Amino acid sequence: MLRSPLRAVRRGLAAVILGSVLAGCGATADSSTEGEAKAGGAKTEVTDVTVEPIKETQQLTDARGVTVSLEQRPERIVCLVALCDDILTELGILPVATNSQLLAHPDFLGAERAKQVDIIPGGFIAPEVEAILSHKPDLVIGLEDTHGKLAPALKGATTFWPMQPAKWQDSVGYLRDVAALTGRTAQGEKAERAFRTKLAEAERNRSDRTALIIYGSDENFGVATPGTDVVAGLFPKLAEYPWKSRGVEGSYSLEEILAQGVDVLFVETMSFGEPDGKLSEKLAENPLWGKIPAVENGDVHEVDSEVWAKGRGTRSLGLVLDEAVAALR
Numbered sequence: 001m002l003r004s005p006l007r008a009v010r011r012g013l014a015a016v017i018l019g020s021v022l023a024g025c026g027a028t029a030d031s032s033t034e035g036e037a038k039a040g041g042a043k044t045e046v047t048d049v050t051v052e053p054i055k056e057t058q059q060l061t062d063a064r065g066v067t068v069s070l071e072q073r074p075e076r077i078v079c080l081v082a083l084c085d086d087i088l089t090e091l092g093i094l095p096v097a098t099n100s101q102l103l104a105h106p107d108f109l110g111a112e113r114a115k116q117v118d119i120i121p122g123g124f125i126a127p128e129v130e131a132i133l134s135h136k137p138d139l140v141i142g143l144e145d146t147h148g149k150l151a152p153a154l155k156g157a158t159t160f161w162p163m164q165p166a167k168w169q170d171s172v173g174y175l176r177d178v179a180a181l182t183g184r185t186a187q188g189e190k191a192e193r194a195f196r197t198k199l200a201e202a203e204r205n206r207s208d209r210t211a212l213i214i215y216g217s218d219e220n221f222g223v224a225t226p227g228t229d230v231v232a233g234l235f236p237k238l239a240e241y242p243w244k245s246r247g248v249e250g251s252y253s254l255e256e257i258l259a260q261g262v263d264v265l266f267v268e269t270m271s272f273g274e275p276d277g278k279l280s281e282k283l284a285e286n287p288l289w290g291k292i293p294a295v296e297n298g299d300v301h302e303v304d305s306e307v308w309a310k311g312r313g314t315r316s317l318g319l320v321l322d323e324a325v326a327a328l329r
């Protein structure tokens with residue numbers, strides 16, 4: 001069973017919003033069709049690699065009905081959620097400030113160049129409003145269920161855009177929206193096309209092995225599930241992934257995981273303060289852990305939680321696909 005504060009933080013990171021449908025100006029609805037996956041006879045979507053043109057605009061309404069209206073292209077953007085950093089990197093834009101560590105990843109800006117971007121104090125949960133406004137942003141992008149409470153304090157000084165992705169189609173929609181507002185339409189189309197192509201290729205090589213993503217800081221781990229986690233939503237396309245959401249309070253036990261015969265296990269270690277060891281090492285103290293086929297066969301993969309849990313944009317998801325497909329072979 002997963003307890004606080006991990007569940008509270010992960011809810012913010014996983015963005016538990018069900019049934020979002022991409023629509024509205026600047027976003028494109030997913031044009032996938034239902035198809036029969038070759039492995040295991042499971043049904044999965046066949047990803048359409050077609051990318052519709054993105055039109056530049058100064059006003060749009062996103063998939064969740066949030067209207068963003070700007071007087072001109074935003075040049076000073078503050079990111080309060082790693083999805084924002086991911087999108088801006090794809091578009092070739094440097095945020096003026098962030099509260100994420102994602103940009104330091106070598107497949108983003110890298111550690112040295114990331115130092116050019118100021119860090120907003122207060123962390124992900126409580127970024128400081130004064131620090132945000134000190135950067136004179138044209139646009140501030142945050143996570144709706146975590147940063148929505150900041151809206152009144154930012155009103156009148158800047159434009160605040162609360163995002164809330166629940167699946168990869170949402171992430172693509174937000175990429176397209178930001179590309180439209182910033183005039184980086186060609187870069188947005190290129191990034192979307194690259195991701196869709198990579199996802200379609202992964203689907204064609206779908207594995208029949210059973211996979212699992214778990215996250216946590218100690219023995220109180222959680223299971224990432226489609227509908228509550230963007231990355232987990234990709235996995236039924238890649239492998240057998242028999243994990244369903246049990247709501248805010250539900251989780252899975254090691255006994256249940258053992259019964260599913262997990263072949264490949266991905267582990268996200270979530271740190272609060274200074275890192276104090278890998279989650280997989282802590283779970284190894286439980287005798288049931290060693291009986292899981294993935295553990296017995298050395299198919300446990302500690303992954304970067306900045307990319308797997310927090311990124312959620314097309315660049316992060318592309319990196320996830322690379323790592324997952326390689327591990328599932």
